[in-house]
Amino acid sequence: RKEVEQDPGPFNVPEGATVAFNCTYSNSASQSFFWYRQDCRKEPKLLMSVYSSGNEDGRFTAQLNRASQYISLLIRDSKLSDSATYLCVVNKGYGGSQGNLIFGKGTKLSVKP
Amino acid sequence: DAGITQSPRHKVTETGTPVTLRCHQTENHRYMYWYRQDPGHGLRLIHYSYGVKDTDKGEVSDGYSVSRSKTEDFLLTLESATSSQTSVYFCAISESTSGSPSDFGPGTRLLVL
Numbered sequence: 001r002k003e004v005e006q007d008p009g010p011f012n013v014p015e016g017a018t019v020a021f022n023c024t025y026s027n028s029a030s031q032s033f034f035w036y037r038q039d040c041r042k043e044p045k046l047l048m049s050v051y052s053s054g055n056e057d058g059r060f061t062a063q064l065n066r067a068s069q070y071i072s073l074l075i076r077d078s079k080l081s082d083s084a085t086y087l088c089v090v091n092k093g094y095g096g097s098q099g100n101l102i103f104g105k106g107t108k109l110s111v112k113p
Numbered sequence: 114d115a116g117i118t119q120s121p122r123h124k125v126t127e128t129g130t131p132v133t134l135r136c137h138q139t140e141n142h143r144y145m146y147w148y149r150q151d152p153g154h155g156l157r158l159i160h161y162s163y164g165v166k167d168t169d170k171g172e173v174s175d176g177y178s179v180s181r182s183k184t185e186d187f188l189l190t191l192e193s194a195t196s197s198q199t200s201v202y203f204c205a206i207s208e209s210t211s212g213s214p215s216d217f218g219p220g221t222r223l224l225v226l
Binding site for chain 2: 004032034042043044045046049087089091098099100101102103104105106
């Protein structure tokens with residue numbers, strides 16, 4: 001299994017739809033998980049951290065499944081402005097806390113009117 | 114938006130020439146990072162810094178060096194540029210011990226001919 005794996009998409013959904021992305025990771029010792037979004041030809045932006053109990057920020061819900069080693073991002077009531085690439089980020093699970101993140105290649109979302 | 118800038122934003126250079134990219138932050142964050150982003154790869158860490166004069170190697174550090182003489186500035190140097198170093202370079206900052214960048218700079222597009 002690759003260290004961090006995401007479905008590249010694209011996911012093409014209509015406005016108002018609910019869409020979910022999964023991201024699998026290989027190291028069961030990984031402890032920190034994040035979602036970033038990146039607009040075309042722009043810098044990544046931190047969307048949210050992923051906590052063990054799951055967490056929500058407005059229309060966005062992140063969940064962690066340690067048993068199956070994946071994290072998910074659910075977007076409800078999709079907006080045109082949600083169109084972007086969503087990056088899954090996981091720490092390696094060993095070494096110090098710094099310099100030990102693995103970025104996925106991203107899942108592209110396109111929300112259509 | 115966070116106060117993080119990169120210069121230059123675009124650069125074309127020739128193989129074998131030295132190149133220095135600059136990252137400047139006004140947030141007084143402790144941690145600074147240099148990443149590169151290439152098609153088919155997730156963001157990959159080149160070097161990072163955890164304080165003035167304190168730096169460490171990332172995943173893809175060969176051919177790169179860094180310096181941090183002031184909290185606000187983190188320089189990335191390609192000692193002798195190669196075509197494989199053609200990429201988009203992102204600087205990032207963080208105050209978090211989790212290692213997750215809170216903000217990224219706008220990126221530098223480097224083309225090595």
